Amino acid sequence: MHFFEYKKGELCCEEVPLARIASQVGTPFYCYSTATLARHFRAFDEGLGSFPHLTCFAVKACSNIAILNLFAGLGGGADIVSGGELFRCLKAGVDPKRIIYSGVGKTRDELRYALEAGILLFNVESAQELEALQSIAAGLGLTAPVSFRINPDVDPKTHAYISTGLAKNKFGIPMEEAEELYIRASLMANVEVLGVSCHIGSQLTQIAPFVEALQKVKSFVESLGTQGIGIRYIDLGGGVGIRYRDEEPPDLKDYAAALTRELAGLNCTLILEPGRVIVGNAGVLVSSVLYTKRNRQKNFVVVDAAMNDLARPSLYGAFHDILPVRKRTGEEGEVADVVGPICESGDFLARDRELPVFAAGDLMAVMSAGAYGFTMSSNYNSRPRAAEVLVAGDRFHVIRGRETYNTLIQGESIPEAGAQGG
Numbered sequence: 001m002h003f004f005e006y007k008k009g010e011l012c013c014e015e016v017p018l019a020r021i022a023s024q025v026g027t028p029f030y031c032y033s034t035a036t037l038a039r040h041f042r043a044f045d046e047g048l049g050s051f052p053h054l055t056c057f058a059v060k061a062c063s064n065i066a067i068l069n070l071f072a073g074l075g076g077g078a079d080i081v082s083g084g085e086l087f088r089c090l091k092a093g094v095d096p097k098r099i100i101y102s103g104v105g106k107t108r109d110e111l112r113y114a115l116e117a118g119i120l121l122f123n124v125e126s127a128q129e130l131e132a133l134q135s136i137a138a139g140l141g142l143t144a145p146v147s148f149r150i151n152p153d154v155d156p157k158t159h160a161y162i163s164t165g166l167a168k169n170k171f172g173i174p175m176e177e178a179e180e181l182y183i184r185a186s187l188m189a190n191v192e193v194l195g196v197s198c199h200i201g202s203q204l205t206q207i208a209p210f211v212e213a214l215q216k217v218k219s220f221v222e223s224l225g226t227q228g229i230g231i232r233y234i235d236l237g238g239g240v241g242i243r244y245r246d247e248e249p250p251d252l253k254d255y256a257a258a259l260t261r262e263l264a265g266l267n268c269t270l271i272l273e274p275g276r277v278i279v280g281n282a283g284v285l286v287s288s289v290l291y292t293k294r295n296r297q298k299n300f301v302v303v304d305a306a307m308n309d310l311a312r313p314s315l316y317g318a319f320h321d322i323l324p325v326r327k328r329t330g331e332e333g334e335v336a337d338v339v340g341p342i343c344e345s346g347d348f349l350a351r352d353r354e355l356p357v358f359a360a361g362d363l364m365a366v367m368s369a370g371a372y373g374f375t376m377s378s379n380y381n382s383r384p385r386a387a388e389v390l391v392a393g394d395r396f397h398v399i400r401g402r403e404t405y406n407t408l409i410q411g412e413s414i415p416e417a418g419a420q421g422g
Contacts, residue, residue: 002036002281004367009327011365015394018286018325022363025387025398027288028305030374032399034392036282037067041074044240044274047256051263051270054120056100058238058275059085061371062283064388066399068092071278077120079238079273083110090117100235100271102149102199111136115144121233121271123149123197125172130185137190146185147195147235150178152216154200154209172198175220179227186229193229195271196221199237203276207250207258210236214262221266231268238273242280244368245319249277276371283370285310285386286325287349289362290341299336301358306340307347308380310366310373314346322349324356325363331356338364342381374400382408 003014010017013033021031045055056077059068063085068078069092077098078089089099099119104126106114111133114122124130124146137144151172173181185191200213214236221231236259241249263270287305294300312318322338334357338350349366358364377385384403389396 001039003033004036004284004365006327011323011325011327013284013391013396016391016396018284018365019363021389021391021396022286022288022325025389026402027286027363027386028303028309029286029387029389029402030283030369031286031389031391031396032062032064032067032279032283032370034070034390037070037279038074040278040282041071041076043252044272044278045075047252048260048270048272049256051256051260052268053270053272054098056098056271056273057278058273059089060375061275062279062373063088063375064390064399065092066390066397067279068094072098079275083107083113086110086114086117086119096120100147100197100273102197102273108132108136112140115140115142119145121145121147121195121197121235123147123195123235124185125149127181127184130181130188130191134188134191142190144191145194146191147193147197147233148173148178148181148185149197149199149235150175150217150220152198152200152213154213154216175216178220179223182224182229183227186227194231195233195235196224196231197235197237197271199235199273200239202239203241204239205241205247205249207255210239210255211258211262214259218262218266221268233271234263234266234268235271235273238275238277240274240277242276242368242371244280245321252277280371281368283368283373285366285369285373287364287366289358289360289364291360292358299334301336301338301355301364303338303340303349303364305349305366305386306342306381306383307344307349308342308378308383309340309386310349310369311376311378312372313349313351314344315376320349320369321367322353322355323365323367324358325365328356333357342383379403379408384408 056079057071058079072094078094080086081103096118097120100121102123133144149172287303291302307314340347387402388400390399
């Protein structure tokens with residue numbers, strides 16, 4: 001459930017009409033609902049009941065510090081994949097002992113930064129990363145708390161680009177190789193083995209792949225026990241899907257019950273890394289119609305948002321519902337493409353979509369844009385990135401100002417005459 005609905009013909013976020021925000025902030029902008037964010041976080045976290053667990057929000061899904069601060073206030077932690085995300089979390093007030101660090105390509109500087117910050121766990125993805133972590137921890141006189149991300153070779157039945165748990169994917173360590181690495185790590189002076197991690201993919205709409213992965217992890221943990229290696233944390237990653245169109249995502253209570261049933265008797269804390277399931281339907285992208293074009297074959301609605309603002313349709317062919325901000329009744333629709341100003345044929349937000357008839361100056365809301373929306377945006381075609389707005393009840397706050405032309409060239413410089421190489 002989310003708190004975007006029509007009131008007297010105006011699409012509102014909670015009690016604030018989106019048109020009012022547009023008139024003050026301009027377009028395009030991302031708008032997030034505090035009530036939806038809190039509701040979704042609590043539904044996910046509280047679904048696990050009294051079972052020992054830690055809900056670490058996947059920062060890559062939506063990384064604004066105001067939103068991270070909101071989740072921290074609800075008792076959440078963070079799943080990070082870069083030093084920049086660690087910086088954001090610390091600025092947002094996330095407890096370092098609730099931060100886990102995933103990702104295949106952590107640099108030595110990033111490892112050092114996270115060690116000094118005192119995070120809960122590093123999800124190590126290779127033997128070379130382990131050696132780097134031992135070396136850096138020794139130099140700092142610290143102990144690195146580690147979990148290894150194992151690859152359970154489970155088909156998540158999702159888009160190939162967001163599948164992460166198959167043997168052919170770049171993520172994780174094959175299970176048949178991982179036990180030897182655990183033994184090696186257990187003998188290192190500056191490494192403490194604490195957990196096992198896996199992540200099989202994103203936008204999963206079935207519970208069965210999660211259970212299959214957990215069963216394999218459980219067997220692996222039991223095997224480690226025979227080697228004298230005790231495990232305190234099992235990190236099953238994230239990946240629970242949402243409804244963009246006609247998907248049937250799993251009921252969170254059923255999902256939680258299935259996981260806790262499998263974990264019974266293991267005496268471990270469960271770590272989960274939800275992202276999309278919490279923020280996906282808590283945010284929309286609001287855009288203005290610039291022009292309409294019609295030719296013999298196609299109708300086009302040209303808007304001021306583009307693939308640089310929301311990459312998912314161009315990247316994955318993803319579906320996002322599109323609604324008029326001011327509802328019309330009694331008008332016929334048309335089949336049209338919604339396209340942006342980017343000089344790419346792949347710049348679209350919708351293709352061959354049955355839509356209301358839009359006119360220049362109208363506002364539209366691209367729904368379910370809270371996850372992997374702003375965080376995947378770019379400055380392609382030298383377009384300033386959109387503003388971000390957070391609504392709470394009848395008030396709204398700009399939590400990230402719109403970029404300007406000056407911010408586009410920040411850090412750039414022109415060499416003095418005669419200084420160019422060549």
